[in-house]
Amino acid sequence: xxxxxxxxxxxxxxxxxxxxxxxxxxxxxxxxxxxxxxxxxxxxxxxxxxxxxxxxxxxxxxxxxxxxxxxxxxxxxxxxxxxxxxxxxxxxxxxxxxxxxxxxxxxxxxxxxxxxxxxxxxxxxxxxxxxxxxxxxxxxxxxxxxxxxxxxxxxxxxxxxxxxxxxxxxxxxxxxxxxxxxxxxxxxxxxxxxxxxxxxxxxxxxxxxxxxxxxxxxxxxxxxxxxxxxxxxxxxxxxxxxxxxxxxxxxxxxxxxxxxxxxxxxxxxxxxxxxxxxxxxxxxxxxxxxxxxxxxxxxxxxxxxxxxxxxxxxxxxxxxxxxxxxxxxxxxxxxxxxxxxxxxxxxxxxxxxxxxxx
Amino acid sequence: xxxxxxxxxxxxxxxxxxxxxxxxxxxxxxxxxxxxxxxxxxxxxxxxxxxxxxxxxxxxxxxxxxxxxxxxxxxxxxxxxxxxxxxxxxxxxxxxxxxxxxxxxxxxxxxxxxxxxxxxxxxxxxxxxxxxxxxxxxxxxxxxxxxxxxxxxxxxxxxxxxxxxxxxxxxxxxxxxxxxxxxxxxxxxxxxxxxxxxxxxxxxxxxxxxxxxxxxxxxxxxxxxxxxxxxxxxxxxxxxxxxxxxxxxxxxxxxxxxxxxxxxxxxxxxxxxxxxxx
Amino acid sequence: xxxxxxxxxxxxxxxxxxxxxxxxxxxxxxxxxxxxxxxxxxxxxxxxxxxxxxxxxxxxxxxxxxxxxxxxxxxxxxxxxxxxxxxxxxxxxxxxxxxxxxxxxxxxxxxxxxxxxxxxxxxxxxxxxxxxxxxxxxxxxxxxxxxxxxxxxxxxxxxxxxxxxxxxxxxxxxxxxxxxxxxxxxxxxxxxxxxxxxxxxxxxxxxxxxxxxxxxxxxxxxxxxxxxxxxxxxxxxxxxxxxxxxxxxxxxxxxxxxxxxxxxxxxxxxxxxxxxxxxxxxxxxxxxxxxxxxxxxxxxxxxxxxxxx
Numbered sequence: 001x002x003x004x005x006x007x008x009x010x011x012x013x014x015x016x017x018x019x020x021x022x023x024x025x026x027x028x029x030x031x032x033x034x035x036x037x038x039x040x041x042x043x044x045x046x047x048x049x050x051x052x053x054x055x056x057x058x059x060x061x062x063x064x065x066x067x068x069x070x071x072x073x074x075x076x077x078x079x080x081x082x083x084x085x086x087x088x089x090x091x092x093x094x095x096x097x098x099x100x101x102x103x104x105x106x107x108x109x110x111x112x113x114x115x116x117x118x119x120x121x122x123x124x125x126x127x128x129x130x131x132x133x134x135x136x137x138x139x140x141x142x143x144x145x146x147x148x149x150x151x152x153x154x155x156x157x158x159x160x161x162x163x164x165x166x167x168x169x170x171x172x173x174x175x176x177x178x179x180x181x182x183x184x185x186x187x188x189x190x191x192x193x194x195x196x197x198x199x200x201x202x203x204x205x206x207x208x209x210x211x212x213x214x215x216x217x218x219x220x221x222x223x224x225x226x227x228x229x230x231x232x233x234x235x236x237x238x239x240x241x242x243x244x245x246x247x248x249x250x251x252x253x254x255x256x257x258x259x260x261x262x263x264x265x266x267x268x269x270x271x272x273x274x275x276x277x278x279x280x281x282x283x284x285x286x287x288x289x290x291x292x293x294x295x296x297x298x299x300x301x302x303x304x305x306x307x308x309x310x311x312x313x314x315x316x317x318x319x320x321x322x323x324x325x326x327x328x329x330x331x332x333x334x335x336x337x338x339x340x341x342x343x344x345x346x347x348x349x350x351x352x353x354x355x356x357x358x
Numbered sequence: 359x360x361x362x363x364x365x366x367x368x369x370x371x372x373x374x375x376x377x378x379x380x381x382x383x384x385x386x387x388x389x390x391x392x393x394x395x396x397x398x399x400x401x402x403x404x405x406x407x408x409x410x411x412x413x414x415x416x417x418x419x420x421x422x423x424x425x426x427x428x429x430x431x432x433x434x435x436x437x438x439x440x441x442x443x444x445x446x447x448x449x450x451x452x453x454x455x456x457x458x459x460x461x462x463x464x465x466x467x468x469x470x471x472x473x474x475x476x477x478x479x480x481x482x483x484x485x486x487x488x489x490x491x492x493x494x495x496x497x498x499x500x501x502x503x504x505x506x507x508x509x510x511x512x513x514x515x516x517x518x519x520x521x522x523x524x525x526x527x528x529x530x531x532x533x534x535x536x537x538x539x540x541x542x543x544x545x546x547x548x549x550x551x552x553x554x555x556x557x558x559x560x561x562x563x564x565x566x567x568x569x570x571x572x573x574x575x576x577x578x579x580x581x582x583x584x585x586x587x588x589x590x591x592x593x594x595x596x597x598x599x600x601x602x603x604x605x606x607x608x609x610x611x612x613x614x615x616x617x618x619x620x621x622x623x624x625x626x627x628x629x630x631x632x633x634x635x636x
Numbered sequence: 637x638x639x640x641x642x643x644x645x646x647x648x649x650x651x652x653x654x655x656x657x658x659x660x661x662x663x664x665x666x667x668x669x670x671x672x673x674x675x676x677x678x679x680x681x682x683x684x685x686x687x688x689x690x691x692x693x694x695x696x697x698x699x700x701x702x703x704x705x706x707x708x709x710x711x712x713x714x715x716x717x718x719x720x721x722x723x724x725x726x727x728x729x730x731x732x733x734x735x736x737x738x739x740x741x742x743x744x745x746x747x748x749x750x751x752x753x754x755x756x757x758x759x760x761x762x763x764x765x766x767x768x769x770x771x772x773x774x775x776x777x778x779x780x781x782x783x784x785x786x787x788x789x790x791x792x793x794x795x796x797x798x799x800x801x802x803x804x805x806x807x808x809x810x811x812x813x814x815x816x817x818x819x820x821x822x823x824x825x826x827x828x829x830x831x832x833x834x835x836x837x838x839x840x841x842x843x844x845x846x847x848x849x850x851x852x853x854x855x856x857x858x859x860x861x862x863x864x865x866x867x868x869x870x871x872x873x874x875x876x877x878x879x880x881x882x883x884x885x886x887x888x889x890x891x892x893x894x895x896x897x898x899x900x901x902x903x904x905x906x907x908x909x910x911x912x913x914x915x916x917x918x919x920x921x922x923x924x925x926x927x928x929x930x931x932x933x934x935x936x937x938x939x940x941x942x943x944x945x
Contacts, residue, residue: 052530072533079534085527089549098545099535146535375743375754378820382758385772385817388782392775404781447667454663466664473675474871475926477878477899480919483685483912484678507674510667539659568765570881586765600775607768618763619756626755626829 002063002153002186003028004049009058011044011210018044019210021058029184035197036207036233042190045207046156049188051075063153073102078147079156082163084139086131086146092118093127096146103150117145120179137168144176148183157189161196173199194234198222206230228352231280237310237321239280239346248273253357255279255347259316261295264342267357277355278348283310283323285344294337302328313338386611393417393604400601416605425580426606429588433567433610436498436584440505440566441559444513447506448558449551452517453543457526470511478508482575489576496579504576505566513558516625520554521547553624560621567614585610685916705917715918717893718901722922725808725897726877729815733876734869736816737823744824745831762821770885773814777801777886801887804894811882811895819876823868830864831857862940870933874926898922 004026011019019041026032034042047053049060051072059066067075078099086095093114100110118124121141131139140160147155157176161169177200180187191197197204198218206213206221206229214226225231231239244255246269253265255277263279271277287294297320301312308325313336322338324331347355392400393416395409403409420426455463485504486495494500524547532542548555570586577583580591589610592603689701709715744755761769778799779785785797800806834856842852880899883889889896889904896904898918906915 050530050534052533071538072530073536073538075534077534079531081527081531083525083527085525085531087528087532087546098532102536102541146531150535371743371746371748374739375758378740378743378758379754381817382761382820385769385776386760386764388776389772392781401780405779405783405786407783447670450663451667454660458660458663460657460660463660466668469668469671469676472679473671475874475878475930476679476923477880477902477919479880479899479902479906480682480916480923481675481678482906483690483916484681485674487681488674488678503670504674507670510670514667564763568768570765570767586767589768600781603771607771611764611768614763614765615760618760622756622759622762622825623752626825626832 004154004186004188005059005061005064006045006049007059007061009045009048009055009060011041011048011053011056017210022212024205024212024215026186026188029186031180031187031189031200031202032205033189033191033197033201033203034205034207035191035194036213038192040207041210042192042205042207043158046079046158046188046190049154050077050079050156076150076153077156078150078152078154079158080143080147080160082159084131084143084160084163086139086142088131091128091130092123092134092142092145095131095142096149099146099150113149114145117149120148120182121145121175136164137172140164140168140172144179148179151183152185154186154188157187157191159191160189162191162193169196176200194236198234204234206233208233224354225280225346226354228278228280228348231346231348231354235282237283237323239282240286240315240320242279242281242315242318242320244277244279246271246273246275246277253342257316263340263345265345265347265357266342269347269355269357271349271355276350278352279340280346280348281340281344283321285341286322287339287341288322288324288331289337289339292337294339296335296337299331299334299336302331304328311336389604389611390608392600393608395601397599397601416601417609420602420606420609424592424602424606425583426585426588426609428581429583429585430610432498432582433584433586434613436501436505437563437567439498439502440509441563443502443506444509444562445517445555445558447510448513448517449548449555451510451514452519453521453547455514455518456521457529470514473508473511478571482571485572486575495576496582497576498582500576501573501584504572505569509562509565513562516558516561517551517554520551520557523554524550553627557621557624557627560617561625563617564614567610682916683920685913686920687917688913690913690916691911701913705914706921708914709917709921714893714896714901715898718896718898721808721895722877722897722899725812725815725883725895726873728808728812729819729876730869730873732812732816733819733872734823734865737820738827740820740824741827741831744828759821759825761818762825764818766818766879766881767885769814769818770811770882773810773817773882774801774886777810777813802891804891807887807891807895811886814882814886815876815879818882819872822872826864826868827861830861834860866933866937870930873929877922877926 004024006022006024006026009019009022010017022041022045024032034045036042044053048055049062051067051070055068059068061067062075062077087098090098096114096117097110100113105113114127115124118127121144123138123141123145126134126138126142131142134142140163143160160176161172164172173196176189180200189196189200201218203215204218204221205215208229214221214230216224216226221230221234225234225239228241232241242257244257244263247254247256247262248271252268254262255265256262269277295315297313297315299311300314300319303310303312308323309328309331311322311324311331313320313322315338347357349355391408394412394414395403396411396413396415399409399411451466454460455466489495489500489504494503528546528550529539529542532546533539537545568586569584570590573584573587574590577587580588583591585606589603589606592599592606686705687700687702689699689704740758744751744758764772776782776784778801779797785794785799788794789797794800801810838856839852842856847855877897878899880897880903883895883897883900884903887895889900899922902915902919902922905911905918
């Protein structure tokens, strides 16, 4: 077990920078998820922690010790790959014991470690098979087993579930969470899937364009996204955005939509009147008005999800979504009226940064 | 497609393949035919498909009264030694070309291409002088060294394509598991490249087994001649005894052909894996 | 001072980094040393011979003669004949090997019963040493001991069974036939490999879109094969232009130099006349021509590829 410190780390290939000044402290036993769209630099960061890629500038410390000069084998970490990277010519048992053998662990210790991990992961019956004879889910388990037998200082996961079907992904997700609960090992998990990030993470690191956008607990990112990127990336279906103008007159708690409609805010932002802003509201927070209040919107499409439904609307001819639980009765008409609750509105300034309401 | 059209297509394919088979195998059949034709029938039944009387005398003579067994042994040593050396060197170089990005890589590619570009006759005199100065003429080791140099470029290219077919993840997993890159190469990559190694071994073996030009130039002593040179001595020393020569040729073809039959499948696989994509 | 240096990840050079930087060269060095020592150094020597008087058995030879060899070449009829023959020999061999190899690869691309065996057998000529190929085909073309002249006569292609190798007009076809026989497997193997790397879904998608077999060949197979074809034809052309064994064994350049190509001419000058200086000069000309050819093909390829993007 160990903490991992990423200290002003920069990475560039030739002249192209892929990571800019990343600072991050991962506490001992913490489960950190690096999330972002493809190409945001999250995998590169993970590979630099592993020692598979060089750090261009800055320093990474594992358990307080700078590891820049250490090769992967000397960092005492384990990694689960997206492709699983199981050794095709070795049995499951040999796959799992390979790392211990390289470390010249005594035979009895290897045997007990492997059988222990196999029991936890339900692999007992598969130990003598080759990876080729395993299903996708089983391979995934072997990859996990290979990582756990060594009790390394930290676990690194590189999109480990993205090759599984939806059902298995859900199942493995909860298993990883349970396993982390048992082992309490420092973990860094890379994914582009925000549900995985929300469900697994102690803290999420949202990355875009090689820069950290926000670090925080899943609920912090969900409730108080630091900028438009995080707001749009976290949550499904994604947040709705409307451009608006801030009105400081009166109580200073209102914005005006392009068509002149006024929307109430929950507090006062530190802005001058007339400032162009973006209003964000999550689809699950939009209310459908029963009477004559709210904004009139055109229904474009209804997508039932079983649990509820997603309404695709046009608001000022821009796409706008609502998620509601229950059945679609009451919305099966061409027009509905919606209410945007003041307490649920997010306000972003012209640079896309969150504006706090007082 | 109707059943009859499909049958017609199948028939055409079978006919075309039969023609190819006949074209590929007939000259080899003729070699065999001459080698079992008694000397007195060699010309009188020269164009018959099979002699009226068959004999194995040529084979017996070649095995007992000629130096063919010596040539055969020499060729085995040279071809085997070359195949092992080349495969070892090409595996290392091909791995570097497949896995590393480094300064000078393009230069290496160009150097290796250059080696394929000119008539070998141009090199014979300089190489003879160099080998003579270090005492490696009339020496099987000298042949191995020269053959190794000339076969390394293509073999490197071939091995690189096999390595390209093996996911990088596997080595990275091994390196995280505690292996150095070289250990990962030995434990993980090499075992998975065995078909490629077999293909390279077989390819180089066949090439070295057949080489004539350098063997002629660097070897003058019969005791260290390889079989292509030895075959030519049938032309000069035995007043062109074609029957014996063909018998020797058939026997010499067997190992090369055997190796080739074993590896040709992997050769196709190896080229599929990577080389042809670029 | 020290602390701030460390905090900035200072300019340290730990041994591991150094090793990582050196590692690729450790892997390539053994091959490179061998190639430089036994191919590139001799090549440089060979090039220098082109400007020297090097007669192997003449102790008085030696010394630089400048461009004399190249001046001699301008008036050398045999050289000019060999130049024309080289074009002919190379073009005919490459085209026939390629076309027949392509058809064979297409035939072998679809699975059928016994494919493994058929493939192994049709590729077998690759394993036959080139001088043996030459001897064998010379034998096949001989009207007394070989069947081909008889067949050609029976087909009406020849008035009487004679040896085409001694007919100045036809002799070149002998080595070309032998070369095609030995070279089909090379093209078939590389093209088969390329064919098998084409994703099968593409054919299914095209078939569903209503493309006929011929249309599928033109719109999928041809573009996918194109890069392989360019590379293999390029390599093979160079190789065949340099390939003298068959001609030396089958006709020795005859009759009356009608099958003499540059590489066999180099061979003759070097080993029969033992004039290595002149041989090297001719080889240098051949090398220059092949380099020119390579460059133009590579430029053409770049142009074509640019159009595709």
